[in-house]
Structure formats: structure tokens, C-alpha cells
Amino acid sequence: MSNVVDIVDLSFKRADRFIFKDLNLSIQAGKVTAIMGPSGCGKTTLLRLIGGQLEPRAGSVKVLGENLKDLTREQLTRLRGRMGVLFQSGALFTDLDVFENVAFPLRERNAMAEDTLHDEVLLKLEAVGLRGAKHLMPAELSGGMARRVALARAIATGPELILYDEPFAGQDPIAMAVLQRLIKRLNDDLQLTSILVSHDVAEACAIADEVILLGRGSLLAQGSPEQLLHSDDPMVRQFMHGQADGAIPFHYPAAALTDELKTAAAKQKLVP
Amino acid sequence: MMNWLQTIGQQTLQRIAALGGAWFMLGQALWGMPGPKGLQRLTQQLYVVGVQSLVIILVSAAFIGMVLGLQGYTLLVDYGSEQAVGQMVALTLVRELAPVVAALLFAGRAGSALTAELGLMKATEQLASLEMFGVDPLHRIVAPRFLAGIIALPILVIIFNLVGIYGGHIVAVEWLGVHSGAYWGNMQAAVSFVDDVGNGLIKAVVFAILVTWIALYQGYTCVPTSQGISEATTRTVVYSSLVILGFDFILTALMFGGL
Numbered sequence: 001m002s003n004v005v006d007i008v009d010l011s012f013k014r015a016d017r018f019i020f021k022d023l024n025l026s027i028q029a030g031k032v033t034a035i036m037g038p039s040g041c042g043k044t045t046l047l048r049l050i051g052g053q054l055e056p057r058a059g060s061v062k063v064l065g066e067n068l069k070d071l072t073r074e075q076l077t078r079l080r081g082r083m084g085v086l087f088q089s090g091a092l093f094t095d096l097d098v099f100e101n102v103a104f105p106l107r108e109r110n111a112m113a114e115d116t117l118h119d120e121v122l123l124k125l126e127a128v129g130l131r132g133a134k135h136l137m138p139a140e141l142s143g144g145m146a147r148r149v150a151l152a153r154a155i156a157t158g159p160e161l162i163l164y165d166e167p168f169a170g171q172d173p174i175a176m177a178v179l180q181r182l183i184k185r186l187n188d189d190l191q192l193t194s195i196l197v198s199h200d201v202a203e204a205c206a207i208a209d210e211v212i213l214l215g216r217g218s219l220l221a222q223g224s225p226e227q228l229l230h231s232d233d234p235m236v237r238q239f240m241h242g243q244a245d246g247a248i249p250f251h252y253p254a255a256a257l258t259d260e261l262k263t264a265a266a267k268q269k270l271v272p
Numbered sequence: 273m274m275n276w277l278q279t280i281g282q283q284t285l286q287r288i289a290a291l292g293g294a295w296f297m298l299g300q301a302l303w304g305m306p307g308p309k310g311l312q313r314l315t316q317q318l319y320v321v322g323v324q325s326l327v328i329i330l331v332s333a334a335f336i337g338m339v340l341g342l343q344g345y346t347l348l349v350d351y352g353s354e355q356a357v358g359q360m361v362a363l364t365l366v367r368e369l370a371p372v373v374a375a376l377l378f379a380g381r382a383g384s385a386l387t388a389e390l391g392l393m394k395a396t397e398q399l400a401s402l403e404m405f406g407v408d409p410l411h412r413i414v415a416p417r418f419l420a421g422i423i424a425l426p427i428l429v430i431i432f433n434l435v436g437i438y439g440g441h442i443v444a445v446e447w448l449g450v451h452s453g454a455y456w457g458n459m460q461a462a463v464s465f466v467d468d469v470g471n472g473l474i475k476a477v478v479f480a481i482l483v484t485w486i487a488l489y490q491g492y493t494c495v496p497t498s499q500g501i502s503e504a505t506t507r508t509v510v511y512s513s514l515v516i517l518g519f520d521f522i523l524t525a526l527m528f529g530g531l
Contacts, residue, residue, distance in 0.1 A: 051404060077406035091401035105405045 003062075004029045004161055004193045005050055010059035012045060019045050021217045023059070027210075032187050032194040034204040034225075037214035038239060043197040044088070046214070047163050050195065051085060052076050064160060081109050084154030084162040088169060090146040092138040092153075098125070099134040102153045109157055124152040128182060144175025148182065155186060162186075164196040168203045176200075180207050201240055205229070213239060294489045301414040301488075313416040321382040321417070321484075322424030326431070328377050333432040336373060337439025340364055344440070345448050354448075358455035359462035361440035362433075366463065366472040367528065370432040372520050375479035378425050379512035383487035386417055387508040390491025391501035399492075414488050421484025422477065429476035433469075471527040478519060483512045 005027040012020045019042040027033045035043050048054045049061050052068045061068045066079050092101050102121045106112055112120070125131040128148040138146060147167060154162055164183065168176050184207040187194045198204040205211065205225035213220040213228060213236055221228055221236045229240050237243070254260070344357040390413065393399050399409040437459070444450040463469065487508045494504035 048400075053400060053403060080404055080406050083404070085401070085404045087397040087401055089396045091397035093398055093401075094396070108405050108407055 002029050003027060004064060005195070006060075006062040007046075007049075008060050008062075010049070010061060011057045012042070012049065012054065013057050014045075018217050020056075023214075023218055025212055025219050025222060027193070027195060027212075029193050030191065031209040032184060032196060032207055033210045033212060034196045034198055034208035035212045035214065036197075036199060036201065036204060036239070037220070039199065041214045042217070043199070043214060044165055047085075047165050047195065047197050051083065051163060052080065081157060082160045084157070084159035086147065086150050086154045086162065086164045086167055088165040090138075090143075090150040092141075092146055092150055094138050096138075097134070098130065098136050098138070098141070098149050101138070101149055102156055105153060105156050120156070124156050125149075127155070127186070128152045129178070142175070144171050144178065147171070147175070147179060151179075151182060151186075155190065155192075158190070159192065161193045161195070164194065164198075166197055166199075168198055168200045176203055183207055201242065215239070290489075290493075293493065294485065297410060297414065297489055297492060298418070298485060300408070301410040301418060303411070310416060313412075314419055317416045317420035318424055321378075321386065321420050322427060325378055325381045325424070325428060328381050329374055329428045329432055330435055332373060332377055333370070333435035334439040336369060337361060337365065337436030337441075338443045340369075340436070341440035341443035341448075345444050345450065354444075354450055355454035356458050356462075357440070357444045357450055358437075358457075358459035361444070362437055362459045362463050363468060365433050365436045365440075366468045368472075368520070368524070370429050370436060371472050371475035371479060372516060374429045374432045375425060375476070375483055375516045376513055378421075378428060378480075379483045379487070379516065380509055382421065382424070383483050383508045383512050384505045386421075386484070386487040387491035387494070387505045388501060390414075390488060391494040391496065391504055394492070394494065395496035395498075395501065410492075414492060417488055418484050421487075422480045425480035425483070426473050426476040429473065433472070467527075471523075474527070475520065475523050478523060479516050482515050482519065486512050486515065 003026045005025075007023055007025050010020050010023040011018065023046075035046060037043055045054065049056060050063055052061075052063070052071070055069070064079060064082055066075070068076070068079075071079060092098075093104065096104065099121055102124050103117055106117050106120060122131055122134070125134055128151050130145060130148055130152065133141065133145060133149075138149075141149065151167075167179050167183065171179065180203055183194060183196065186192065196204060196208065205228075208225055210222070211225050211228050212222045215235060220239075221231060221233060223231075228236055231237055231240065340361045341357060344360040345354050348354045348357055348360070390399075393409075393413065399413065402409045402412060441452075441455055445452045445455050490504040490508045490511075494500045
């Protein structure tokens, strides 16, 4: 099976801190791949590097066979036409109603007759179960509905690859189950490749074919959800089973508590 | 001492980088002519920044004109020159108060709204989303707002002049008994369309460019958090106000100061 994403020796820095250092990973076509890891490990940053919204400091990111650093602005725009993105907040345009939000990428990218566009938008909304909400404004939608509209918009142009940024964050159990079912069904029915950034282990593992676990700026583990759930690696086990303490310590690095208390007591005595 | 120098150097470099970034943003935004859809977006923005600023402009202009009429009358009546109150009101408004006060109000009403809107679009990933659809947010979002600001403020200044002059007329003529013919006649004789009204409008255009540019740059580059947006909005109002007052002095010196 071919790779949709190939990341080679990737380094990325924010201020003085390396988010990734010499990261190597591949994502196979046709699968739902979940990128997981603790908060702040760079999951969303990786998604933005794949989408070409950030440039790596070193190394290369190859998406759908194209090396992003070799692309001109126009070529990158064309490549983005083959991708869909579901942003964490949904990122619906607040001045457009549901119908116009889904129609937006079709109007921008495809010169389509208005009646064809109308049918296409209705089909996409039907796929996410929100055809009846086409006239609503984003402010009138619940969080789960907004994500589903954003999902309809992401698949509107028939992408080969969809990037999902924390699709389950802040969702109630029903909305979460709906989104899970939609992501899996759309991936299989439309023969897409889905890359899913999440830290909801149970929800992501339920639909993922492959899991990539990031931590400390590099790849901690990659494999099927079962392989990672039964891993012996202490860091992988701690994250996958949600243990509060372990390889990733509960306490932020600090001097011993007794020493700090003694110092504070000594200082108090000095004060008359 | 070294730390102090380092801080000054760092802040100077940051200011220069921000200025460069602001020029770059403006150049990118204005590159290329807007198509028919661009004109539709421009019309929408004219409504938002122009029409929605109208109430505050009308109310302020009326009161400022009335105060000028009252103050002018009480000063001039001691010298028996109260008939000149019309020209005093008009010249004060068209040369100075209308462009400056309208621009200050515009910065507070429309400038802050533009910054907050762009900041929120950034925080809710709408700008990133546009990029992913292959749409340049500078061209789509920033350009129509910038052009709308440049068109709207001079029109608001003209309205400010008209309402202010009429406010002065209400107080001076209808309340205090100055002769209506003297009010309008002296004004007509003293106010030059090119030198006074024209220069006032040039000021309005300059202020419009500065205020809208500052507002859009602050919104586009703000930290996309609630605190970041609130700080950017405050910076828009503070920087715009300072720049308006500073440039007003420079423009007045060039236009009326014989420089």
C-alpha cells in the first residue's frame, strides 16, 4: 500500500524549543490514522506541517507524492484542493449560513453551475445528517452540529486526504458517537485517507486502523490500536491507559518539597 | 546598562519588523483589482464600517456644532462681532474638528470592531481555513475592509461638517438670535472650498488610511486568545488616536502653517 504522507528527518522549532527533532514517519493510503500524544506534544503542529501551513526548520514533508518545500504558492493551492481539513473549532464562516459554508469551497475551486452546486451541497449535508439545517447560521448550531457541517464542507470537493484536528474535543457522548461513525463511514465509502489528531484514546482507537504516538519531540510508537494498547513501553502504556504518574511524571520538575519548606521557614525566622 | 541597551535594541528591531510586516500585509492585500464579488464584499464592509458608524458621528457632530455656536457667540458678542459666529463654526469644523473628531470616533467604533473581528476570525481558525481552501485571507478579508475604511471616513467627515454647522446654526441663530443671513453669508465669504474643505478632506483620507491600516494589522497579527484580542483592540484605539493627533499637527503645519 502506498504512502500518502512521508515525513523524513523533520525538525520544527517554536522560539527556542524544538517541537520535533529528526521525526520520521509514514502514513498509508486508505486508512484512518490517529496521531495521539500528550497535550503540547505537537499533534496540531504536525497537522499544520502536513497541510503546508507551517514550514519545517529541517527535513521534508511529502504529501500525496509532492514534497511541500518544492512547491510554489499555486502548486500548494492545487495540492490543498486534494485535501480537506476539519479544524478543531469547526472554523465555519460566521457570516455565512450552513448551505453557503458547504458551498464555499465548491464556489472557490470548481466552476460549477448553480443548480449542480445546489444538489452537491445538499448531498454533502445529507451525508452528515444536516440537510434540514441548511438555512441555519453557525451561531445557531450546537458544537456537534458545527463539526458535522465543517465535515460536510471538508468533503465537499471530493478530497483524497482529510485532516481532522481534535474532532471529539468538547463533544457530548452522542455527538462523539455520531462523529466517530461519520469519520469511519466517509473514509471507507469515499475511499479516503483520514489523519486524525486526538487525545481521546478510546474514541480514536475505536475507528483508527493505525495509531501514531508522539512525545518528547519524536515518534514514540506506531502500530495498530491493539499493538499500542498491549505495548510494554512504559511511556506508551501510561498514555494509552491514562495513568496519572509514570514515565511522564505527575510533578513538574522542582526541588524536594522538604528542602523548599525548610528554606521558607528559615526566611520567616529572619523577618523580625 | 548593557541590559538596558539590549532591551532598547530589541524593541527597536521589533518595531521595525512590525512596520515591515504592516507594509507587507498592505501590499499583499491590495495586489490585484477586485472582481465583481470583490465589489460586493466592499459594499458589505462599507455598510459595516460606514453606515454603522453613522449614529455616533451624527450625535457627536450635532453637539460639537452646538457647543461651538455657544462658545463662539459668548466670545464674539463682547466685541460686537457675533455675526461672525458662522464662519468661526465652519472653519473650526472643516479644518480641524470634523476630520480629527470623526477619525477618533471612527477608530473607537469601526477600528476596534475590525481588530476584534479579524482577531476572532484568527482565533476560530477561519483565516487558516480560508488558506486551506486556497483563498488568500489578505485579499479576501483585509483588502475590502481597508478600501471600505478609506471610502467611509471621508464621507463621514463630510456628514460631520454638515451636521456640525447646522448644530451651530440652531444655537447661534435660533436660540441666541444671530441673524440667519449673517451666519450663512459670513461663512460663505470666509470658507474656501479648496483650501479649507479640500484640505480637511485630505486630512480625512490620511486618517482613514492610518486608522484602518492599524486596525487591520493589529487584528491580523494578534495573539489568537481572548487576552490577545483585547490587547490588540486596545492598541488599535491608542495607536490610532496618537497617530491621528500627531499627523493632524503635521498636516495642519503643511496646509495652513505656511511651511
